[in-house]
Amino acid sequence: MFRPIADRIASGELRFTFDGTPMTARAGDTVAAALLVNGIVACRETPVSDTPRAPYCLMGVCFDCLVVIDGIGNRQGCLVPLAEGMQIETQHGRRHLEDIRS
Amino acid sequence: MTPVSDIGTLAETYDLVVVGAGPAGLSAAARAAELGLAVLLADENPAPGGQIYRSVTTTPVKNRAILGEDYWRGADLVARFERSLATYAPRCTVWSLSPDETAPGTFELGLSLDGKARIIGARQVILATGAQERPFPIPGWTLPGVMTAGAAQIALKSAGAIPAGRTVIAGCGPLLYLLAGQLAAAGCQIAAVLDTTPSANWSKALGALPGFLRSPYLAKGLKLMMAARRKLRFVSGVTSLTATGEGKLASVQFEQGGRTGTIACDTLLLHQGVMPSVNFSNAAGCAHDFDVEQHAFVPRVDAWFVSSVPGIAIAGDGAGIGGAESAALRGEIAAFDVGRRLGKLDEAERDRQAAPIRVELEKRLHGRRFLDLLYKPAPQFLSPPKDETIVCRCEEVTAGQIRDAARRLGVTGPNQMKAFLRCGMGPCQGRLCGPTVVELIAETRGTTPAETGYYRLRPPVKPVTLAELAALPQTEASVKAVVR
Numbered sequence: 001m002f003r004p005i006a007d008r009i010a011s012g013e014l015r016f017t018f019d020g021t022p023m024t025a026r027a028g029d030t031v032a033a034a035l036l037v038n039g040i041v042a043c044r045e046t047p048v049s050d051t052p053r054a055p056y057c058l059m060g061v062c063f064d065c066l067v068v069i070d071g072i073g074n075r076q077g078c079l080v081p082l083a084e085g086m087q088i089e090t091q092h093g094r095r096h097l098e099d100i101r102s
Numbered sequence: 103m104t105p106v107s108d109i110g111t112l113a114e115t116y117d118l119v120v121v122g123a124g125p126a127g128l129s130a131a132a133r134a135a136e137l138g139l140a141v142l143l144a145d146e147n148p149a150p151g152g153q154i155y156r157s158v159t160t161t162p163v164k165n166r167a168i169l170g171e172d173y174w175r176g177a178d179l180v181a182r183f184e185r186s187l188a189t190y191a192p193r194c195t196v197w198s199l200s201p202d203e204t205a206p207g208t209f210e211l212g213l214s215l216d217g218k219a220r221i222i223g224a225r226q227v228i229l230a231t232g233a234q235e236r237p238f239p240i241p242g243w244t245l246p247g248v249m250t251a252g253a254a255q256i257a258l259k260s261a262g263a264i265p266a267g268r269t270v271i272a273g274c275g276p277l278l279y280l281l282a283g284q285l286a287a288a289g290c291q292i293a294a295v296l297d298t299t300p301s302a303n304w305s306k307a308l309g310a311l312p313g314f315l316r317s318p319y320l321a322k323g324l325k326l327m328m329a330a331r332r333k334l335r336f337v338s339g340v341t342s343l344t345a346t347g348e349g350k351l352a353s354v355q356f357e358q359g360g361r362t363g364t365i366a367c368d369t370l371l372l373h374q375g376v377m378p379s380v381n382f383s384n385a386a387g388c389a390h391d392f393d394v395e396q397h398a399f400v401p402r403v404d405a406w407f408v409s410s411v412p413g414i415a416i417a418g419d420g421a422g423i424g425g426a427e428s429a430a431l432r433g434e435i436a437a438f439d440v441g442r443r444l445g446k447l448d449e450a451e452r453d454r455q456a457a458p459i460r461v462e463l464e465k466r467l468h469g470r471r472f473l474d475l476l477y478k479p480a481p482q483f484l485s486p487p488k489d490e491t492i493v494c495r496c497e498e499v500t501a502g503q504i505r506d507a508a509r510r511l512g513v514t515g516p517n518q519m520k521a522f523l524r525c526g527m528g529p530c531q532g533r534l535c536g537p538t539v540v541e542l543i544a545e546t547r548g549t550t551p552a553e554t555g556y557y558r559l560r561p562p563v564k565p566v567t568l569a570e571l572a573a574l575p576q577t578e579a580s581v582k583a584v585v586r
Contacts, residue, residue, distance in 0.1 A: 001247065001266055001369065005288045008262035009162040026261065028160060030148075033261035041350050042246045048498040052349055054246030056495075058253035059153055060146055060564075061234045061379070063496065063529035064244075074529065074565060078256075081148050081193070 001054070002036040016086040025082055032058060032065040032077035035088070043067050043077060044091040066091045103184045106191045109215040115223030116142040116189070118440050119211055120230055121196045121382065124152020125176065125426045126418025127230030128183040130433035130440075134228075135186035137441040142222065143183070144194040144213055146564075150180045152232055153252065154426040162262035168287045169259065170280075172426075179430055191215060198561035199227060199386045199414070203579075209413060212562065219570035226413050226440045229383055230433060233376040233419035236398070236479065237534050238273060239486045239493050239501070241344045243372065247351025251281045251373035264290040267368030270354050272296035272343055275375040275477045283329050293367050294335040296356050298374070300480040301339055307475035317469025337363070341482065345370050374479045378420050381533055385559040387411055392552035395474045396423055397484070398537065399556050406439035407432055415440065423474075428466040434459050485541040493542065494535035496528020504539055508546035516540055516557050529565065532557045 004026075012027040018040060025034035032055040035043055042052030044066050055065035058078045065077035068089040077088075106112055120131045123145035131143040151158040155176025163169055183190075191213070198212035202223060209224045235250045242248065251271060257263045264285055269292050271282050282295050342357035353366045377398035380390060389410035393400040400422045407415045417436040418429035435456050442452040486493065489502025507513045507522050516532075516539045519525055525539055526532035532539075536557050544554045 002257055002261075002263040003266040005163065005168070005258070005262050005264055007164045009164050011162065026162065028148075028162065029261045033257055033263060036257065037261065037263050039266075046496075046498060051244070051498075052246055053244060053495075054350075055249065056244075056253060057235065057250050057534075058256040059234070061530065061533045066529065072567075076565075079146055079193075079195075 001039060001041065002033075004037060014082050014084045014086075016082060016084075016088060018088045019090055027082070029082050030058075030078050031067060031069060031075070031080045031082050031086070031088060034082045035067075035077065042090070045093045047094040050093045103186055104189045106189055107193075107216070109191070109194070109213060109218045109220050112142065112189070112191065112213070112220060112222055113140070115208075115225070116140050117224075117444055118142070118226045118228065118437075119144065119209075119222065119224035120228045121145075121199075121211075122152060122230035122232055122418075122420075123147065123150040123190070123192070124154060124230060124232045124418060125179055125430035126232070126420070126433035126436075127152065127228070128179045128433070129430040130228045130230060130417050130437040131188045131190075132183045132186040133434045133437035134440055135188040137437065137446045139441065139444060139446060141186075141188040142191065142224075143188055144191045144196050144211075146193070146195050148193055150183065150190070150192070151176050153256065154429075155179065156256055157260040161259050163258065163288075168284060170284065173259070176426070195564045195566075196382075197564040197566045199229075199382065200561065207413060212566065214564075214566055214570055217567070217570065219566060219574055221574060225444060226415070228415045228417050228433070228436050228440065229386070229420055230416075230418045230429075231379050231382045231420045232429070233423055234379040234533060236374045236377045237538050238372040238374040238483060239491050239538050240372070240483075241486075241488055241491050242346050242351070244492055244495055245345055245347050245351045246349070247347065247368060248345050248370045248372065251277055251371045254285065254369075254371050255281050258284060258288060264288050265369035265371075267291065268293040268366065269369040269371065270294050270296060270365055270367045271371045271373070272298065272340065272354065272356070273373035273483075274299040274479065275373055276473060277376070278373045279329075281371065281373070282334060286333055292334050293365050294337055296340045296343065296354070297336065297338040298340045298343070298480060298483060299338070299477060303476050303478055306478075307472050310469075310472040310475055314469035314472035317465075317472075341480065374483055375477050376419065376423055377537065378422060379533070380420075380556070381531060381559050381563045383409060383414075383416055383420065384556065385561050385563045386414055388414060388416065390556065392550070393422065394552075395471060395478075397478055397551075398423075399551075407436040408439065413443075424467055424470055428463055428470075431459050431463040431466065435463070485538065485545045493538045494523075494525035494528065496530050496535075497524040497526075499523045499525040499535070501538075501542060504542045505546050508543045513543065514547070515543065515555050517555075519543065520557075526557050531559060531563065
């Protein structure tokens, strides 16, 4: 969905995974920015209707960029700087009964 | 300036805690430190600058022309702050502010950094929590691919990234033209700019034109608008917008003077002006009034930007939209009065030192009224006419549900509305639905936003984990509160 501009000042690349898929992004990017430049369309599903959502405001206001980072849910991706080796996952909506049974 | 990355190294208490490192916060913290106060500046972001000067010291954007000279001016504010003796806690979320019951007249703030929380004391507080974009509820605004104009600007400033495909920018306000110019300069493929400025606003704004003609906005604004109009497909007088797509944005439909159009696009950037971000000041108990010209709830402040709660000042756009340059000046003025209240300078000296800053501030605010009146959103973008439009993005409550509850159940205000529909009770705590819920209730009941009132907000104003709360040091009072 996003791409780097032509003359971007280079900095190191960090490796991370999104739902298990290896990806890289620029050191200094937030988690939300890293997902956007990797072409990730949606980062969470809503608790009410399980519809996909993506970062909306990028300034900590909307909470639509919520993701699971290293096992901790409800993190605001736009406020967390990306770190080497981070395991980022889609934040699925609320827990369903069948999830708990399995 | 001393940066802090471990919350454990913060002092127990500070003379002044400033929340937010935008222009107002940076100036307030620098000035207060220069007056000899022990100052902590806490900010959520990894680098100083707030949103307007976002990443000004760390941006990967090499070509300075892309962001424009106004942006780079933020570096001077940061440099002055860096020379000061203030303590700076980046990536630090402030989630509560309340009176310290053990030391009347002082405050306690709840802070989190890197998964650890602390309660820090403050003799005085300046909230410099700035502005947020006004909610712009249209059908389909929750689809991935729809973002705010501010979000695209933040991605450009902080990550050097722009929307990858066909992009449509829609709405009104100075930021819309600025962003269009910046994105175009950065190589973004802008399919169209859909301008929703109501033509009737021009006649209302004309009365304020003399002020605007003497303002620094004039040349800047005209240049931005002309550049956007010259280079881009520009559609003015847009009265309706709908985003459509399956699982993600595919196109935007618009109406303009009775005709309709559809533009296929990958990204839609929405903007309907900015308004004070009131969650923090509201939860801290500061009084707010509805400002008719800015069409927003604004904290009540005195000439030194002190709120209705003595000891809490609100500087910058958080106390009414005035723009970045005015925010820096307001931060400075607020800091002088903190200095007086804490005995660093007397009233006469405070007035003498603040006088030239007030003159500057007056100049910066010339023309603001013209912009407020010209870019006041059209009624259909404040209270969405289509019932299916989602208003509360978190709890997925629609305009139709809110109108229905206001009409049939006689719901009189946004707090009562929560009990019926849960609007405003999701993770964003009403930040993106509050203004629209108020508008819809007022419209349905034939009252005004001022009479309808706003959400009563409560700390924590930002999420804090149970582990962080549980690890806070226990006090005698906190133990007594739960042990019987």
